[in-house]
Amino acid sequence: METTLAPGGVATDLLPSPQPVQLLDPDGVLVEQAAGNHQYTAPSAERLLELWRGMVIGRRLDVQSTALTKQGRLAVYPSSRGQEACQVGAVQAITGRDWMFPTYRESVALFTRGIDPVEALTLLRGDAHCGYDPMAHKTAPQCTPLSTQLLHAAGAAYGEKRRGSDAVALAFIGDGATSEGDFHEALNFAAVFSAPVIFFVQNNKYAISVPLAKQSKAPALAYKGIGYGVRSEQIDGNDPAAVLAVMDAAVEHARSGHGPFLIEAHTYRMDAHTNADDASRYRTADEVSAWLAKDPLARLQTWLTINGHLDEAAIRDAEQEGEERASDLRDRMNAEPQVDPNSLFDNVFAEPTPQQREQQAMVRAELEADASYAEEESR
Missing domain, CATH: 3.40.50.970 (Thiamin diphosphate (ThDP)-binding fold, Pyr/PP domains)
Known part of the structure; x- marks a missing residue:
């Protein structure tokens, strides 16, 4: 299909309508589509x-x-x-x-x-x-x-x-x-x-x-x-x-x-x-x-x-x-979310890198240490 050019050499099939396409006006009334480069089928x-x-x-x-x-x-x-x-x-x-x-x-x-x-x-x-x-x-x-x-x-x-x-x-x-x-x-x-x-x-x-x-x-x-x-x-x-x-x-x-x-x-x-x-x-x-x-x-x-x-x-x-x-x-x-700090490392790489595994081990060790300290304090 041959492309029609508007003044200035712009392909008319690319151009948007001069005014925004509208089918229903603000009062909910069906209106006729304004003249433009394209006409659209109204939805059922x-x-x-x-x-x-x-x-x-x-x-x-x-x-x-x-x-x-x-x-x-x-x-x-x-x-x-x-x-x-x-x-x-x-x-x-x-x-x-x-x-x-x-x-x-x-x-x-x-x-x-x-x-x-x-x-x-x-x-x-x-x-x-x-x-x-x-x-x-x-x-x-x-x-x-x-x-x-x-x-x-x-x-x-x-x-x-x-x-x-x-x-x-x-x-x-x-x-x-x-x-x-x-x-x-x-x-x-x-x-x-x-x-x-x-x-x-x-x-x-x-x-x-x-x-x-x-x-x-x-x-x-x-x-x-x-x-x-x-x-x-x-x-x-x-x-x-x-x-x-x-x-x-x-x-x-x-x-x-x-x-x-x-x-x-x-x-x-x-x-x-x-x-x-x-x-x-x-x-x-x-x-x-x-x-x-x-x-x-x-x-x-x-x-x-x-x-x-x-x-x-x-x-x-x-x-x-x-x-x-x-x-x-x-x-x-309103229910308090259950968040696992180790989830920080999920979905980062398809195959965890050595550095990521090292960091995850550090976090796990720190969490275990905190848990042990809290347990001792509660005795």
Whole structure:
């Protein structure tokens, strides 16, 4: 197929839509897609209902996780309240054979992936670097350094391709991380080697306290894929239907051998960066209120209700499940974790090195000495 070039020589099939793709407006009304370089198939009501339920449960678990920091059960928690459409919608578009590479803010994505919430929160409690089995869940450990997981995602996707698998990799990233060198290296590698990876940018307008205007002069972050030959799109990240529709297209693009896909989702985090942050120092109450009116959960719930796909009984049922899962999470997180200091040496090398064995023996000897001293003192 012959590629059409826009003025300036840019391939139009790579360009994102001039305006973020939107299928449902903030009032939950279905709207006609704006003219753009691509048109997307609206998800079925059944899939949107599943997405809505995942958002209800995910938000309740997110709120509970925030409460756990106030109870001293988590050292820190980066809430994703307001970004549920991005996290639940993106995860529901991939399958169990696909890989996921989360950041520290993707707790709701991990919950949606089917990972035990207690295991998902282990990192944030400080018990271990990762509380779940990455291989079993095809989910990499949550990444705190900005954008370093994108290189891993590109490599994993390329590895799957070399094995003859049609698995894709979904890599989450924030807007601030698009300024990091690893972001650009990952896009370039993925494009050159046609790695089936989807880079999903949740543009929540702030890199902690740095506003987007002080991060980039690009007309949209989605345009950053063009220079590397990466198909790109921007979406209304608070529109669950648009998230799922564009993710479906991205997965199909990557899985069918056409290489990487970059998505910029315009969204907003309703809470502070973490419980250690005071967001009122850099954003106004009016700004937050304006985004509250764009709540992705309320938007989808309105559309489902108006069109007869959701009733009060179903809403109560989903909310009840959310309460039960939040209660279970609270009860299990209130139990003191049993931590073995020797676990420091687990999962470091496939075959422990002589130095690691020596260090482990030193720790074991010190623990035994402490135990002997405590026993003598108790006599």
